[in-house]
Amino acid sequence: MKHMDEYRRGPLAQNIATQIAQEAASGRQYQFMEFCGGHTHAIARYGIEDLLPANVQLVHGPGCPVCVLPAGRIDDAIKLAMRAEITLCTYADLMRVPASGGATLLRASAAGADIRMVYSTADALQIAESEPDREIVFLAIGFETTTPPTALAIRAAYRKGLGNFSVFCNHVLTPPAMRAILSPPQLPDGAHIRVDGFIGPAHVSTITGTRPYLGLAAEFRKPVVVAGFEPLDVVHAILMLVRQVNEGRHDVANQYTRFVTATGNRIAQREMAEVFELRPSFEWRGLGEVPQSALRIRRGYAAFDAERRFAITTIPAPDNPACECATILRGLKKPVECKLFGTVCAPETPMGSCMVSPEGACAAHWTFGRFRDRAAMRKPAPARLSA
Amino acid sequence: MNQQRLRTRRLDTRTGLVDLSHGAGGRASAQLIREIFVSAFDNQALSRADDQAAFDVPAGRMVMSTDGYVVSPLFFPGGDIGSLAVHGTINDVAMAGAHPLHLAAGFIIEEGFAIADLQRIANSMASAAREAGIGIVTGDTKVVERGHGDGVYITTTGIGMVPQGLDLSANRASPGDHVVLSGSVGDHGVAIMSRRANLGFETELLSDSAALHGLVADMVHAAGPALRVMRDPTRGGLASALNEIAQTAGVGFLIEEQTIPVRPEVAAVCELLGLDPLYVANEGKLIAIVAREWSAMLVSAMRAHPLGRDAAVIGEVIADEQCFVQMATSFGGGRIVDWLSGEQLPRIC
Numbered sequence: 001m002k003h004m005d006e007y008r009r010g011p012l013a014q015n016i017a018t019q020i021a022q023e024a025a026s027g028r029q030y031q032f033m034e035f036c037g038g039h040t041h042a043i044a045r046y047g048i049e050d051l052l053p054a055n056v057q058l059v060h061g062p063g064c065p066v067c068v069l070p071a072g073r074i075d076d077a078i079k080l081a082m083r084a085e086i087t088l089c090t091y092a093d094l095m096r097v098p099a100s101g102g103a104t105l106l107r108a109s110a111a112g113a114d115i116r117m118v119y120s121t122a123d124a125l126q127i128a129e130s131e132p133d134r135e136i137v138f139l140a141i142g143f144e145t146t147t148p149p150t151a152l153a154i155r156a157a158y159r160k161g162l163g164n165f166s167v168f169c170n171h172v173l174t175p176p177a178m179r180a181i182l183s184p185p186q187l188p189d190g191a192h193i194r195v196d197g198f199i200g201p202a203h204v205s206t207i208t209g210t211r212p213y214l215g216l217a218a219e220f221r222k223p224v225v226v227a228g229f230e231p232l233d234v235v236h237a238i239l240m241l242v243r244q245v246n247e248g249r250h251d252v253a254n255q256y257t258r259f260v261t262a263t264g265n266r267i268a269q270r271e272m273a274e275v276f277e278l279r280p281s282f283e284w285r286g287l288g289e290v291p292q293s294a295l296r297i298r299r300g301y302a303a304f305d306a307e308r309r310f311a312i313t314t315i316p317a318p319d320n321p322a323c324e325c326a327t328i329l330r331g332l333k334k335p336v337e338c339k340l341f342g343t344v345c346a347p348e349t350p351m352g353s354c355m356v357s358p359e360g361a362c363a364a365h366w367t368f369g370r371f372r373d374r375a376a377m378r379k380p381a382p383a384r385l386s387a
Numbered sequence: 388m389n390q391q392r393l394r395t396r397r398l399d400t401r402t403g404l405v406d407l408s409h410g411a412g413g414r415a416s417a418q419l420i421r422e423i424f425v426s427a428f429d430n431q432a433l434s435r436a437d438d439q440a441a442f443d444v445p446a447g448r449m450v451m452s453t454d455g456y457v458v459s460p461l462f463f464p465g466g467d468i469g470s471l472a473v474h475g476t477i478n479d480v481a482m483a484g485a486h487p488l489h490l491a492a493g494f495i496i497e498e499g500f501a502i503a504d505l506q507r508i509a510n511s512m513a514s515a516a517r518e519a520g521i522g523i524v525t526g527d528t529k530v531v532e533r534g535h536g537d538g539v540y541i542t543t544t545g546i547g548m549v550p551q552g553l554d555l556s557a558n559r560a561s562p563g564d565h566v567v568l569s570g571s572v573g574d575h576g577v578a579i580m581s582r583r584a585n586l587g588f589e590t591e592l593l594s595d596s597a598a599l600h601g602l603v604a605d606m607v608h609a610a611g612p613a614l615r616v617m618r619d620p621t622r623g624g625l626a627s628a629l630n631e632i633a634q635t636a637g638v639g640f641l642i643e644e645q646t647i648p649v650r651p652e653v654a655a656v657c658e659l660l661g662l663d664p665l666y667v668a669n670e671g672k673l674i675a676i677v678a679r680e681w682s683a684m685l686v687s688a689m690r691a692h693p694l695g696r697d698a699a700v701i702g703e704v705i706a707d708e709q710c711f712v713q714m715a716t717s718f719g720g721g722r723i724v725d726w727l728s729g730e731q732l733p734r735i736c
Contacts, residue, residue, distance in 0.1 A: 008717065010717055013718055013719050045663075045716070046720055046722070047720020047721045051718075051719055119660075346728075348728050367723065368722040368723050370711075371711050
């Protein structure tokens with residue numbers, strides 16, 4: 001716990017915030033995107049935006065694997081779970097993600113589907129071993145961080161000759177999504193992408209290293225600062241980004257040196273490469289089709305691929321046309337500027353990707369920060385208790 | 388009665404199982420009730436074996452509360468479903484500032500449940516009630532087919548007397564009032580989770596399950612009519628209790644994160660599982676909303692009681708039409724502490 005508290009010290013944050021305010025006092029606007037939901041959550045939970053000057057703004061990116069999973073894939077998962085012989089193992093936060101027609105895994109479970117919430121791939125593997133008469137399907141989602149454990153589980157199932165375990169693979173990759181944000185297919189008239197730099201992924205980068213962002217930073221001339229998920233990491237990274245922008249640099253810098261290296265975790269990368277290969281294209285909720293942005297299971301492990309085993313063909317399900325996720329995820333609009341935000345789209349009844357998990361841009365703003373929408377109009381309440 | 392007892396072999400409390408005959412209303416039912424419940428709860432009203440309990444009550448204002456207990460697992464560090472069912476309903480009664488008088492208990496038992504476990508639960512209820520100084524004076528037992536329950540479910544109902552001049556209700560919270568919390572949050576929820584099969588962590592942490600009416604009596608003595616609202620932040624934790632009060636009273640809250648005690652073990656587990664301790668259940672804590680000029684007096688009275696040692700003012704009631712619970716974070720920012728959306732945890736109370 002000591003190790004955590006060290007990265008949450010208020011007085012130190014105030015010092016860095018003062019430095020940010022000084023160095024950003026150039027009169028220009030700074031708009032940085034934190035790619036990961038983990039950062040979005042830290043920003044909202046610790047109220048980091050209150051520490052920043054008005055001209056330094058944060059855009060919440062698409063780095064929440066629950067949010068970006070398209071409705072069509074949840075439809076597939078529900079179809080699998082409704083089959084009598086199948087037990088679907090999933091992370092709890094997928095239970096409420098809306099599929100088409102308002103269906104969710106939670107409702108499928110109420111309707112009799114055997115859906116079990118697990119904390120790791122290993123739990124699913126264990127269920128497969130202890131219940132040999134059931135078909136155990138693990139609903140795998142996540143970026144490069146959660147991919148190696150899925151690879152290990154598949155390799156373990158292969159070694160043990162487990163005939164009743166398979167993975168419905170929805171693993172996605174970070175750099176192609178960052179690229180997609182910077183090069184959108186079509187923008188509304190007069191709009192342009194206002195992202196001056198990225199707070200780069202924390203846990204993802206422990207696996208990939210900082211190298212995969214080099215090409216992107218050079219090509220789009222945007223700085224990337226890989227940062228940890230603790231609140232002090234985030235404010236530190238913002239200071240580093242402000243400095244790069246001021247100096248006209250666009251380097252890939254590493255704030256998270258206590259865990260991240262340039263080359264990453266080679267063993268994990270090998271395991272991933274052994275089991276997975278690139279898909280030509282994959283749909284991201286909010287971003288649409290993004291080329292070479294996701295993984296599928298290699299032919300050599302086809303027996304553990306739920307898509308092959310149960311012949312899944314995904315039928316794309318369109319998002320609500322009024323949903324502004326695509327523009328919010330690119331920093332073109334704020335959540336409050338979406339017509340659906342807080343009206344029909346709220347955490348209990350999410351319509352778009354940004355509202356489905358607490359780490360999504362809209363959900364984080366709704367849950368932790370919506371009092372600021374009104375503070376913009378009125379004087380904010382005093383932030384300290386006078387007792 | 389004695390002759391009948393001689394003819395019946397006693398319940399096998401070592402290896403016996405509850406079967407459907409124990410709920411059929413015949414001799415087996417009577418025996419289960421007599422040998423497990425009447426013998427453990429041991430009070431005059433129950434021993435009369437009538438369909439109801441009869442007792443005299445003093446004149447004044449009465450409160451009544453009922454609660455169902457479905458916790459899983461049934462036995463957890465620091466308590467079990469039995470002690471929880473006693474403490475929980477006593478606390479609901481006590482949150483009116485009331486002195487609890489009597490409890491009623493209903494059991495729904497699943498066919499195949501071990502009689503030894505039932506005995507253990509009944510004994511635990513009996514000792515929790517004895518320590519609290521009240522009796523379980525009437526009850527009911529049903530047995531359902533295997534697969535139609537999860538071991539045992541318990542419903543308890545309690546009644547209590549409110550001291551004169553006291554009127555506690557959520558709608559009495561008004562801007563300027565102070566919010567007082569009796570101690571650390573999240574202990575119960577984390578203790579329960581530590582016993583879940585798929586979570587694989589161990590902790591020395593015990594549930595905080597406790598009867599709070601003694602603490603409440605001291606609080607009433609110290610602050611009396613200056614007390615506006617009391618709540619025990621059980622399911623949904625401190626965050627949900629504050630939001631409920633805010634909504635009912637049409638006010639907002641401003642609380643300060645660094646004043647809220649969280650045990651290091653609880654903080655660590657919440658960190659690992661991605662939970663916020665403000666939303667984790669408690670079974671032996673309360674929040675009180677009190678006229679601000681009385682809060683210092685109230686806190687010192689609470690700290691003198693073993694269940695209120697860590698009591699502190701954690702914030703204040705503010706005027707807010709949107710009823711937000713706002714929090715100044717230890718990190719120096721601000722945020723909303725919103726209603727819990729959805730339920731990601733299995734049954735904890």
